[in-house]
Amino acid sequence: TYGSSRGAPATRMMAAEGVTFGELDGTDVRVGIISTRWNEEIVNRLTDGVKESLKECNVTESNIFETKVPGAFELPLAARFLSLSQTVDAVVCVGCLIKGDTMHFEYIAESTCKGLMDVSIQTSTPVVLGVLTCTEEEQAIKRSTGDNNHGVDWGKTAVEMGLLRMSAT
Numbered sequence: 001t002y003g004s005s006r007g008a009p010a011t012r013m014m015a016a017e018g019v020t021f022g023e024l025d026g027t028d029v030r031v032g033i034i035s036t037r038w039n040e041e042i043v044n045r046l047t048d049g050v051k052e053s054l055k056e057c058n059v060t061e062s063n064i065f066e067t068k069v070p071g072a073f074e075l076p077l078a079a080r081f082l083s084l085s086q087t088v089d090a091v092v093c094v095g096c097l098i099k100g101d102t103m104h105f106e107y108i109a110e111s112t113c114k115g116l117m118d119v120s121i122q123t124s125t126p127v128v129l130g131v132l133t134c135t136e137e138e139q140a141i142k143r144s145t146g147d148n149n150h151g152v153d154w155g156k157t158a159v160e161m162g163l164l165r166m167s168a169t
């Protein structure tokens, strides 16, 4: 179980960024993806990136549950419902906040991030923060395209943290 076996915890908990696909076997990991309809084109590309890396980690299609919410502000509650359903081992919340679009960008960004962390800690279900916060659309496009598609890292993070949850509970 977590905390008692091979290697120092710090080694086993290293960030997904430094972990290669081959090291993550998500065969038995169930992942929920919640994405927003706001900034849909960008969010769809990010979601594709998430699914691409889940596939690389052997997560089966039948173990992926997908749903949508209107905007980033709705992500924490949807993540809470999904986490409490006990049907997934990790949740990835995918969205994109663009500063130019909203006067209350900072409020939505802060409450969304805090809300997702709260859900994660309160439900003991890893919730991956897959929300881009960008000053303008161009930045969002860069962060959701090609080799720089952040969704790919979020998928790996979900598998790594899902495995951690499974070993801890």
Ligand code: DLZ
Pocket: 036, 038, 039, 070, 071, 072, 073, 074, 095, 096, 097, 098, 099, 101, 102, 103, 108
């Ligand atoms: C209202 C709003 C604005 C202005 N901008 C964004 C955005 O850039 N990205 C996003 O995901 N959502 C945005 N929203 C919608 C809010 O997140 C939320 O859906 C509404 O305030 C309704 O609660």
